[in-house]
Amino acid sequence: MSRRKKHEEAHENHERWLLSYADFITLLMIFFIIMYSMSNLDKQKYQQVASSLNKAMGGGGGANIIGVDGKVDIQQSTPVDNGVVETTEEQKLEHVKDVVDKYLKDSGLSGSVETKVEERGLVLSFRDSLFFDSGKADIKPEQAKKLVEIGKLLNQPIINGSYIRVEGHTDNRPINTYLYKSNWDLSVIRASNVAQVLINQSGIKPERISAAGYGEFRPKAENNTEAGRASNRRVDILIMNSKFNEVENNKK
Incomplete structure (x- = not known):
């Protein structure tokens, strides 16, 4: 009887470890989902800001002054004859x-x-x-x-x-x-x-x-x-x- 009891206790401890591991993986997955959602939201915000600024500047054919990666580009896409961007x-x-x-x-x-x-x-x-x-x-x-x-x-x-x-x-x-x-x-x-x-x-x-x-x-x-x-x-x-x-x- 004593051997059987010890075997059951070992089996139960093993199952608790799997449960904790599964909880950790679930939390980690939720964390990355939230980060990914926030990243997409930032892109949308930058695109909206860039579109509004282009309209305010009277642009339509120029490049966005704020890119989707959040970097500011002060140059436009209209080249002059000497190749310098205005x-x-x-x-x-x-x-x-x-x-x-x-x-x-x-x-x-x-x-x-x-x-x-x-x-x-x-x-x-x-x-x-x-x-x-x-x-x-x-x-x-x-x-x-x-x-x-x-x-x-x-x-x-x-x-x-x-x-x-x-x-x-x-x-x-x-x-x-x-x-x-x-x-x-x-x-x-x-x-x-x-x-x-x-x-x-x-x-x-x-x-x-x-x-x-x-x-x-x-x-x-x-x-x-x-x-x-x-x-x-x-x-x-x-x-x-x-x-x-x-x-x-x-x-x-």
């Missing part, structure tokens, strides 16, 4: 440039205004003769409406986060009148008058705009020919790349 900021400025270029072409102003996207932002360069008489800073009344319309094109929500600087320039021929004692004076007042139109008639918020005058000291061309001097007499409107916003806003 950033979202450049695409915004190029979009505004295209809109402005179309208006300039339709209005017959292409020969008087140059547009260019460069590192500091989008530059619209106006020959002074378009808006001003020689040696004067008052905007021609018959041309003011065109400046207002261009200003409205620059007031698009897509670039509302960018600052705008109006820059006045002259050639190197000295000026000394009862209104303007130097080219500095003339360039500053011209820039200020353009800025006032953009604020008062184009609806651009004044805190986004500044005006500066450089006189003859930042020429685009040589001043030894009439063509060169004509190129230097200009007013530039700069829509700044947003990476310079902190500098423009005097933030450190």
